[in-house]
Amino acid sequence: MAKCLVFVIGVLGLGCQVGYGQHKYDNYTLVRLIPNHDQHLQKLSELSLNEAASHGEVEILKRSFGVNDSTDVLVSPRSKQLVEQFAVKNGMPIVTKRDYGRSFEAPQRESRRRFQEGFSVYGYNSFDSINKYLDEVALRKPDLVRLQPLGYSYQRRAMRLAKISKDPSAGNPIIFIDAGIHAREWVAPAMATYIIHRLVTDGRGHELDGVDWYILPVVNPDGYEYTRSSRSQRLWRKTRSKTSHNCYGVDGNRNYGFKWGVSGVSSDPCDRETYAGPKPFSEPETQMVRNVMMENRERIKLYVSLHAYGQYLVYPWGYTGGSLPKTWQKLDSLARKVSKAVQRAGGQPFKVLSAGEWYPAAGGSDDYAFGAIGIPYSYTMELTDGYEFIYPENNLAKILPQLYEGFRIFAEQIKDEFGRS
Numbered sequence: 265m266a267k268c269l270v271f272v273i274g275v276l277g278l279g280c281q282v283g284y285g286q287h288k289y290d291n292y293t294l295v296r297l298i299p300n301h302d303q304h305l306q307k308l309s310e311l312s313l314n315e316a317a318s319h320g321e322v323e324i325l326k327r328s329f330g331v332n333d334s335t336d337v338l339v340s341p342r343s344k345q346l347v348e349q350f351a352v353k354n355g356m357p358i359v360t361k362r363d364y365g366r367s368f369e370a371p372q373r374e375s376r377r378r379f380q381e382g383f384s385v386y387g388y389n390s391f392d393s394i395n396k397y398l399d400e401v402a403l404r405k406p407d408l409v410r411l412q413p414l415g416y417s418y419q420r421r422a423m424r425l426a427k428i429s430k431d432p433s434a435g436n437p438i439i440f441i442d443a444g445i446h447a448r449e450w451v452a453p454a455m456a457t458y459i460i461h462r463l464v465t466d467g468r469g470h471e472l473d474g475v476d477w478y479i480l481p482v483v484n485p486d487g488y489e490y491t492r493s494s495r496s497q498r499l500w501r502k503t504r505s506k507t508s509h510n511c512y513g514v515d516g517n518r519n520y521g522f523k524w525g526v527s528g529v530s531s532d533p534c535d536r537e538t539y540a541g542p543k544p545f546s547e548p549e550t551q552m553v554r555n556v557m558m559e560n561r562e563r564i565k566l567y568v569s570l571h572a573y574g575q576y577l578v579y580p581w582g583y584t585g586g587s588l589p590k591t592w593q594k595l596d597s598l599a600r601k602v603s604k605a606v607q608r609a610g611g612q613p614f615k616v617l618s619a620g621e622w623y624p625a626a627g628g629s630d631d632y633a634f635g636a637i638g639i640p641y642s643y644t645m646e647l648t649d650g651y652e653f654i655y656p657e658n659n660l661a662k663i664l665p666q667l668y669e670g671f672r673i674f675a676e677q678i679k680d681e682f683g684r685s
């Protein structure tokens with residue numbers, strides 16, 4: 265969702281072009297701009313006016329949804345002053361974190377450790393070890409778990425859908441969860457694999473009674489592995505397809521074929537954040553998710569796409585903030601129930617609103633599921649707050665069980681509303 269800041273382009277005259285050195289983010293600064301009245305929000309929203317591609321001088325990591333909710337910007341040493349001046353000029357409070365990239369754990373070291381230790385339910389795992397984990401649970405619980413091959417990512421990684429059901433022939437309503445369309449949002453695949461773990465190990469849980477769960481834990485494995493390959497790639501977001509002479513990747517969450525390209529996208533293949541692709545579903549990864557939705561369109565009643573960060577739970581429409589679906593109150597009230605359950609378990613509540621009211625962006629999977637397929641409940645869940653994309657691995661054991669309580673509420677609702685009585 266990053267764009268070049270309009271004032272930065274003006275002053276630097278560089279179109280945000282920058283060399284991509286070894287440890288690019290080491291001396292970058294994270295600036296949290298905190299709007300404390302409506303005028304501040306107005307000023308911040310003007311930052312999105314420029315549709316020029318961002319090449320990494322300035323990246324907006326997260327936008328505000330209202331007063332006191334920060335807009336987080338990652339800035340290079342030479343753009344830092346400009347962002348700070350913008351804040352001073354507008355009387356907007358800021359919090360800064362210097363030398364931001366130095367706080368990233370070196371993924372090579374981490375993956376070597378993981379390779380030796382294998383899969384960890386409360387850890388960030390490689391795509392390979394997630395796949396091995398899926399094989400292992402399918403072998404251990406053949407009556408409960410089936411793996412459906414979906415095809416291959418651009419770089420030919422095999423993608424499998426975990427189908428978890430006590431009675432696959434019963435025609436139960438399906439909850440479809442995917443994660444990791446955005447490479448850097450590591451907590452999302454961790455949540456998806458944790459849900460699988462709970463569903464296959466909870467003896468007393470009723471989440472599988474009358475409801476089937478289809479889970480795709482890493483939609484963008486090429487990007488995910490890329491962010492694990494070196495510290496300087498840790499913030500990669502897109503897929504890894506070759507899109508132009510020397511640029512790579514499409515924003516998978518702008519690539520779905522519903523109102524494709526109408527808002528919040530870039531048409532520049534070199535934009536690091538929101539390039540929507542040459543056409544809808546140009547990416548094999550989004551095609552595979554679409555196919556799961558199309559093949560199960562009668563039975564999928566809830567779709568949740570796991571992302572990070574900010575602790576938002578948003579629903580359609582995402583392409584516009586100017587209108588809401590007819591059933592928005594149902595979407596809104598279920599989201600609030602989920603948020604309360606997470607809070608009761610000691611977790612942070614979600615900010616609940618439509619995606620487009622937060623910021624309009626078209627081509628998202630949530631809008632496609634809801635608008636094109638007709639799935640009645642469709643959400644994007646932005647996990648965690650306070651650590652941007654670098655959520656500490658040793659906090660996962662605390663937050664994943666808290667968040668899981670929200671999924672139990674989802675299951676209850678789907679069973680009550682669509683289950684065969």
Ligand code: 0X9
Binds near residue numbers: 571
């Ligand atoms: O911009 C996105 O794709 C999502 N946020 S993220 O920070 N994870 O990139 C939000 C998507 C919300 N849904 C739509 N706009 N359709």
Ligand code: ZN
Binds near residue numbers: 446449517571
């Ligand atoms: Zn995301």
